[in-house]
Amino acid sequence: MHEAYDIHGVQEKWLPIWDELAPFRSGRKDDPRPKKYVLDMFPYPSGDLHMGHAEAYALGDVIARYWVQRGFNVMHPIGWDAFGLPAENAAIKRNEDPSVWTYENINTQRASMRRYACSFDWDRVLYTCDPEYYKWNQWIFLKLFEKGLAYRKNSAVNWCPDCQTVLANEQVVAGLCERCDSSVTKKKLNQWYFKITAYTERLLEDMKQLEGKWPDKVLTMQRNWIGKSTGAEIKFQIEDRAESVVVYTTRPDTLHGATFMVVAVDSELARELATGSKVESEFNKYFESVRSASDIDRLATDRTKTGVFLQRYAINPVNGERIPIWASDYVLADYGTGAIMAVPAHDQRDLDFARAMKLPVKVVVDTGEADPNETGIATEGIGKIVNSGSISGLESMAAISKIIDELAKKDQATATANYRLRDWLISRQRYWGTPIPIIHCSKCGEVPVPIEQLPVKLPDSKTVDLKPKGISPLATAADWVNTQCPKCQGSALRDTDTMDTFVDSSWYFLRYTSVNNQQSPFDDHEVKTWLPVDQYVGGVTHAILHLLYSRFFTKALFDMGLVDFNEPFTRLLNQGMVIMDGSAMSKSRGNLVRLSDELERHGVDAIRLSMVFAGPPEDDVDWSDVSPSGSVKFLNRAWRLSGDVTSKPGVNFSDGNIDLRKITHKALHDISFAVESFRFNVAVARIMELVNATRKAIDSGCGAADPSVREAVEGIAISLSLIAPYTAEEMWERLGHKPSVALAGWPKIDDSLLTADAVTAIFQVNGKIKSRIDVQPDISDSELEAMALSDPAIKSEIEGIKPKKVITKAPKFVNIVL
RNA sequence: GCCCCUGUAGCCCAAUGGCAGAGGCAGACGACUUAAAAUCGUCCAAGUGUGGGUUCGACCCCCACCGGGGGCACCA
Numbered sequence: 001m002h003e004a005y006d007i008h009g010v011q012e013k014w015l016p017i018w019d020e021l022a023p024f025r026s027g028r029k030d031d032p033r034p035k036k037y038v039l040d041m042f043p044y045p046s047g048d049l050h051m052g053h054a055e056a057y058a059l060g061d062v063i064a065r066y067w068v069q070r071g072f073n074v075m076h077p078i079g080w081d082a083f084g085l086p087a088e089n090a091a092i093k094r095n096e097d098p099s100v101w102t103y104e105n106i107n108t109q110r111a112s113m114r115r116y117a118c119s120f121d122w123d124r125v126l127y128t129c130d131p132e133y134y135k136w137n138q139w140i141f142l143k144l145f146e147k148g149l150a151y152r153k154n155s156a157v158n159w160c161p162d163c164q165t166v167l168a169n170e171q172v173v174a175g176l177c178e179r180c181d182s183s184v185t186k187k188k189l190n191q192w193y194f195k196i197t198a199y200t201e202r203l204l205e206d207m208k209q210l211e212g213k214w215p216d217k218v219l220t221m222q223r224n225w226i227g228k229s230t231g232a233e234i235k236f237q238i239e240d241r242a243e244s245v246v247v248y249t250t251r252p253d254t255l256h257g258a259t260f261m262v263v264a265v266d267s268e269l270a271r272e273l274a275t276g277s278k279v280e281s282e283f284n285k286y287f288e289s290v291r292s293a294s295d296i297d298r299l300a301t302d303r304t305k306t307g308v309f310l311q312r313y314a315i316n317p318v319n320g321e322r323i324p325i326w327a328s329d330y331v332l333a334d335y336g337t338g339a340i341m342a343v344p345a346h347d348q349r350d351l352d353f354a355r356a357m358k359l360p361v362k363v364v365v366d367t368g369e370a371d372p373n374e375t376g377i378a379t380e381g382i383g384k385i386v387n388s389g390s391i392s393g394l395e396s397m398a399a400i401s402k403i404i405d406e407l408a409k410k411d412q413a414t415a416t417a418n419y420r421l422r423d424w425l426i427s428r429q430r431y432w433g434t435p436i437p438i439i440h441c442s443k444c445g446e447v448p449v450p451i452e453q454l455p456v457k458l459p460d461s462k463t464v465d466l467k468p469k470g471i472s473p474l475a476t477a478a479d480w481v482n483t484q485c486p487k488c489q490g491s492a493l494r495d496t497d498t499m500d501t502f503v504d505s506s507w508y509f510l511r512y513t514s515v516n517n518q519q520s521p522f523d524d525h526e527v528k529t530w531l532p533v534d535q536y537v538g539g540v541t542h543a544i545l546h547l548l549y550s551r552f553f554t555k556a557l558f559d560m561g562l563v564d565f566n567e568p569f570t571r572l573l574n575q576g577m578v579i580m581d582g583s584a585m586s587k588s589r590g591n592l593v594r595l596s597d598e599l600e601r602h603g604v605d606a607i608r609l610s611m612v613f614a615g616p617p618e619d620d621v622d623w624s625d626v627s628p629s630g631s632v633k634f635l636n637r638a639w640r641l642s643g644d645v646t647s648k649p650g651v652n653f654s655d656g657n658i659d660l661r662k663i664t665h666k667a668l669h670d671i672s673f674a675v676e677s678f679r680f681n682v683a684v685a686r687i688m689e690l691v692n693a694t695r696k697a698i699d700s701g702c703g704a705a706d707p708s709v710r711e712a713v714e715g716i717a718i719s720l721s722l723i724a725p726y727t728a729e730e731m732w733e734r735l736g737h738k739p740s741v742a743l744a745g746w747p748k749i750d751d752s753l754l755t756a757d758a759v760t761a762i763f764q765v766n767g768k769i770k771s772r773i774d775v776q777p778d779i780s781d782s783e784l785e786a787m788a789l790s791d792p793a794i795k796s797e798i799e800g801i802k803p804k805k806v807i808t809k810a811p812k813f814v815n816i817v818l
Numbered sequence: 819g820c821c822c823c824u825g826u827a828g829c830c831c832a833a834u835g836g837c838a839g840a841g842g843c844a845g846a847c848g849a850c851u852u853a854a855a856a857u858c859g860u861c862c863a864a865g866u867g868u869g870g871g872u873u874c875g876a877c878c879c880c881c882a883c884c885g886g887g888g889g890c891a892c893c894a
Contacts, residue, residue, distance in 0.1 A: 004856075174891090217888075220822065224890055231894080249894060262894090303892085335893045342894085348819095349892050420893055543889090613842070615831060620887090625830050627843050634842085637857090670840095682832065685841035692841090699858075762837050767875040769837060807874050813836055817874045 004636050007603030010726045011115065014739075023742045024068065024119040026075040027526075033073035037530045038064040039509055039569075041538030041546075042079045045105035046086050049112045051578040051585065052539070054595050055621060057118050058611040058723070059575050059680065060537040064119045065722040066675045069746040075530055076119055077512040079126035080106050083134075083501045085163060085179065088432040088466060097461040098432045102129055112595075116604055117725040119742070126515050128504035129432070133511065135455030136521035137503055138437040140553075142448050145438070149195045149556060150426075152446065155334075156266070157425055159187035164468030165429040166191060168500060169422050170225070170545045186291070192436060192497065193423040196552045200226060200419050203551055206567055214572040215618065218543045225544045227420025232404050234341065235412045236261060236314040238273075239322070245269065245314060248336030248418055251346065252407075253399035256388035257364035258341035259354065261314045261325045262307065264333035265290050273310045273325065283308050283327060290329045305330055305353040316341075317412045318389060318403070328353065336418050344378065351378040364388050365396060424549065426500040431458065431466050431473040433498030441485035441492040450486050456494070472496040505546050506553040509533055509568060527563060536569040539577070540618075547572075573678055576620035578611075585623075593623050605724035606631035612723050613684040635727045638691050638720060641713045642731035644698050646705045649736040656708025658753075660697045664690060664712040665753040671719050672746070680723075687719050710735070711747075718744050763788045764815040765797045781808045788814035 040060040043053060064076040082102050091098040106127065113120065126133055144150040158167040162182035166189060171178045196203075204226055207219050231250035238245055247261065263270045265287055274283035286308045307328030314323050323341075330349055331340050344354035344361040351372055354361055361373050367383035369375075382396035390406065391399040407413030427436065435456045437449040449456055459480035464473045474496040475481060485492035513526035547569070554568040577584060580591040598607050609631040614621040653661065667690040674683035694712040698704045714735060721728035721741045732741035755777050761784055763771040771793035775784060785808045788794055794816065805817040 217822070221889060224821085227890090227893065229893070247894080251894080305892090330892050330894095332893065340894045347894065349894075352892090418893075540888090613830090619831095622830085625843080627830090630843060633856095640857090679832090681830095681842095682840080685832070688841050695858085760837075764836085764875075767836095767873095772837070805874060807836095809836070813875090815836080815874050 005639050005727075005730060007605070007632070007726075010730050011604060014726055014729050015114065017739055018117075021740050022122070023740045024064070024074070024076060024121050025123055026073055026121045027124075031073045033071055035530060036067045036072040036074045036535070037533045038067065038074055038076045038535045039512075039533045039537065040076075040078065041536070041542065042081050042505070042508065043109060044081045044084060044086070045102055045109055047105055048108050049116070049595055051593055051595050051598075051623065053109075054116065054598075054607060055578050055611045056537060056539065056575050057113065057116060058608040059573065059617050061117070061119050061608070062612060062675060062680055062683075062722045063535055063537065063573075065725075065742060066672075066746075068119070068742060069718060069721070069744070070672075071745065074119075075124070075512070076121055077124035077126075078113065078118070078120040079508060079512070080109070080128065081501065081505055081508075082106065082127045082129035083433045083498075083504055085430060085432070087129075088430055091432070091461065092466050099129060102432075103127075115599075116608070119725075124512050124515050126508060126511055128501070128508065131455045131457050132518070134434040134504070136507075136511065137434040137499060138449070138454050138456060139451065139521055140507065140557075141434075141499070141503075142437055142451065143560060144194060144556060145448055147556070147560070149198065150192060151195065152190055152192050154188065154190040156186045156188050157191055158184045159189075160184055163430070164470055166425060166427065168425045168502075170424070170548070191425050192427040192495075192499075193425055194503075194552070196424045196549070197419065197421055199552050199555050200228070200421050202555055202566070203421075203548065204228060206551070206555075209567055210572075213570060215540075215574050218540065218547065218572065218574065221543045222548055225421065225548065228417055229419075230415075230417045232400075232407075232413050233337065233416050234317065234407065236317060236341070238325070239313045239315070241273075241312075245339050246337045247339045247341045248416070249341055249343075251343065251396075251400070252403045252413065253382075253385055253388075253391065253394075253396045254343040254346045254364055255316070255318050255341065255403060256391075257343040257345050257362045258316055258323060259344060259360045259362055260323045260342045261339060262328050262331045262342050262350075262353070263310075263325060263339040264331040265307070265327045265329050267333040267338035269339060270310070270327040273312050274308075274327065277311055279308060279311050283310070286327070293329075305349070305356045307353065307357065309357070317407060317410075324359070326353075326357070334422065335420070345372045346378055346380055348378040348380065351376065362387065424500075424552075426503055427497035428500055429470065429472040430468065430498060431461065431464060433501060434503065435474065436495040436497050436499060438495040439483060439485055439492045440495060441488060441490060443490060444485055444487040444492075447485055447487050447492070453486075458498075472498065474498065502545060502549050506549045507557070509536075509550070510557075510563070531563065532565045532567060533569045535571050535573065537573045537575065540574040543574075573617060575617050578621045578623055580623045582622060598628060602628040602632050603726070605635055605727045609635065609684065609724050612680045615681055617678055617680060634688060634691070635720075635724055637695070638687075638716055639727055639731055639734075641691065641694055641698070641716065642734040644704045645710050645713050645735060647707050647710045649710075651707045651710055653707050653711040656711055657697065657702035657706045658708075660693065660702060660706070660708040660712055661750075662753045662756070663693045664708065664715050665749050667693075668715050668719065668747055669749050669754060672749075675722070683719070684723065687716060687723075690716055690719075714744075715747050717741055718747060759811050761787075761811050762813045763791055763794050764813060765794065766818055767815060770794055770797055775811050777811050779811045781810045784808055784810045785814055788816065 064074050067074045087098040087102045090101040158172050160167055160177040160182050162180045172184050177184055229250050232252045233246045233248050235244045235246055274280050307326045310325045310327055312325045314325055316323055342350040344351040345363045346365055364387050365383045366386050367379040367381045369379045372378050385391050385394050385399045391402050404413050404415050437456045439447045441447050459477035463477045465476040466473050481494050483494050510522040513530045514523035517523050550568050555566050557563045558566045580593055585592045606628050610626045610628045614626050667686050670686045671683045717728045717731040728741045758774040759777050760772050761775045762769050771791050801818050803816045807815040
């Protein structure tokens with residue numbers, strides 16, 4: 001039986017010692033170390049931790065632990081995103097308060113995190129369902145309300161029939177509810193919104209700060225989501241109507257080609273134009289058919305165009321042509337002005353409609369492609385303008401600015417931009433969330449709950465009918481709903497909706513700085529000390545939702561003077577998913593791997609190591625490609641080294657074997673570099689290399705007693721402490737040191753040991769390698785070139801031909817071009 | 819349909835315009851062992867998806883195509 005350490009024994013051994021030492025407590029007032037805020041996205045407490053958490057928290061931990069070793073005062077907090085539907089649904093099923101299920105899961109997860117050796121600061125924990133937390137949600141809501149950034153409006157909203165609540169645009173994915181995949185329908189409701197659209201340009205502009213620091217993918221997704229387009233608003237006179245209609249177009253250069261106008265069937269304008277006309281009943285029939293269609297149907301791209309001619313005409317401002325006005329569902333009521341000028345020759349959707357309705361097609365841009373009249377394919381590119389009066393002959397770009405100028409003088413056009421981003425709908429018709437702190441008074445209207453009355457706590461769940469029925473369960477708590485108007489003292493009603501749980505996570509990173517503060521959401525001084533977050537770690541699933549909302553909150557708080565930075569997360573790392581056999585793990589697929597089973601089998605360190613070593617962090621980890629037993633083997637191999645070292649702690653390393661010392665210093669240097677550039681898999685490979693080299697040095701090199709061996713093994717223990725804390729702690733103890741290795745500090749790297757004694761130079765002829773030779777690393781270009789030219793292999797290649805060119809980069813290579 | 823990422827050994831992955839291989843998994847062989855496990859050691863394999871181009875030199879940069887993944891998709 002070869003010596004091996006007891007995986008589970010060491011876990012039980014070190015946990016209480018770490019509890020005692022609390023090596024990751026941050027924020028001592030007199031701490032002289034520079035700060036670093038490393039943040040993992042907090043979990044939703046939906047049961048125990050799973051493989052995905054194991055990966056994410058292993059990666060975040062490497063970063064946090066690394067900066068501690070590098071001498072930083074690292075804040076690495078954790079909390080729970082504890083409001084939300086699963087708790088409520090469980091509560092209904094179990095007939096108990098949602099908090100019971102929630103806190104049971106939180107306790108389970110907390111115990112698992114402790115065991116998983118997460119380097120969290122356990123003094124900075126928060127739960128969003130805690131009234132001490134959501135009180136500040138309400139406080140921020142009221143601040144936004146005061147600034148006009150929180151408002152209520154009546155409009156058609158996304159409704160999930162399964163969750164029985166409304167959803168924000170961001171929470172509808174391809175017509176389906178992002179939570180439960182039900183088909184989302186529309187419902188006309190009076191709902192609360194946050195005015196994120198007031199920040200559109202800044203959300204877009206400030207992304208420049210994040211370039212290179214956030215994954216490009218996330219920035220692209222946010223840009224797409226915001227969806228900026230530039231163009232012009234153009235006024236069209238309408239026959240027999242005093243007011244003109246404004247349309248938005250990105251292609252004012254095609255204005256002469258507008259042969260009809262289309263208004264959104266569900267717009268006010270369409271209703272007005274149809275009312276009292278001969279086509280009113282036909283319009284109503286069409287309107288009803290469109291209204292009952294699901295989003296899924298509506299979004300199908302290959303759907304044939306439908307519409308109703310409203311028997312009305314608009315006048316094209318550039319040529320006075322009468323163009324018919326149609327109502328259709330292919331124009332959206334809430335984008336642009338809800339009406340468009342249709343240019344069938346140069347827009348595929350308009351062309352499809354024109355062909356379906358037998359409307360004329362007029363080519364006004366020559367793109368060099370075939371006539372859309374014949375091909376049925378609109379020529380959407382830019383080109384030379386034709387048949388367009390004053391702008392004929394211009395290129396599209398020049399034509400756009402000219403026509404806008406001309407029309408602007410007559411007050412018929414304005415250059416403008418449009419965005420896809422809509423305001424954030426935050427009211428939800430469910431119980432387990434933050435109550436909206438507004439009182440509705442028949443005399444005074446929407447009255448904010450006075451600050452000193454916060455929090456507006458949720459009514460006791462026993463007094464509430466939790467079953468979803470389309471209105472908020474809070475409405476059934478009569479005693480809670482009926483209250484007094486803070487202004488006129490008359491009887492009034494509380495708002496019964498709760499906030500979207502994304503509100504909770506939009507500022508939690510600020511609360512960590514002062515979780516026990518009862519006077520304000522966060523302590524000014526602490527926020528100045530710690531924020532912004534230096535490193536955020538989490539899944540790409542939040543690329544739009546959470547990250548966009550948090551950026552919006554930060555900017556709003558900045559404008560209120562509450563924070564002094566405008567981007568919350570300086571750097572972002574997106575880890576991939578843990579999958580199995582090529583697809584996402586799920587019970588129904590039968591490919592679920594249970595984290596607890598894996599931990600039981602291989603131990604915490606081996607699982608953490610496997611996660612980190614599996615590949616680049618942003619790639620998915622396929623668990624079927626991972627060998628946790630290989631990790632166990634490696635950890636044993638590293639651990640055994642610590643028992644072989646015979647020199648005493650504190651021995652002078654400079655007396656050690658130079659070869660091993662060079663390997664050690666190079667390895668430690670490379671490991672730092674790899675960790676700082678998020679190539680953790682490479683860092684692990686370097687540690688493995690160092691372990692192999694040390695093994696060799698002990699068995700067949702300088703021997704176990706050499707000081708260089710101690711230096712190497714100590715370096716291994718410290719590096720491993722980022723990834724495999726239990727093993728590292730055991731090694732550190734066996735090396736004769738006191739715990740914790742987490743605080744040992746990164747070894748000082750001696751630059752003079754980083755240069756090799758000799759390097760292999762290569763000699764090429766026409767880029768092909770012909771010879772190689774070991775040279776001094778400080779050899780000069782001319783020396784190396786001379787060596788190359790006198791090298792026998794090279795000489796025979798050259799054979800008296802005079803080289804055209806010789807490229808020399810000492811000490812690496814010489815390339816002779818013939 | 820549009821945009822982005824990606825393709826290296828049987829597999830997971832390294833290689834920051836300069837020797838294609840750092841590390842691991844799997845495999846083969848040897849040492850130790852009565853034997854096996856564990857351990858230690860040795861070995862094994864691709865010329866970088868395909869075709870062009872730039873360069874003295876390309877896995878790396880550019881273009882096209884093929885395969886895989888992702889995002890957007892009636893947003894005027």
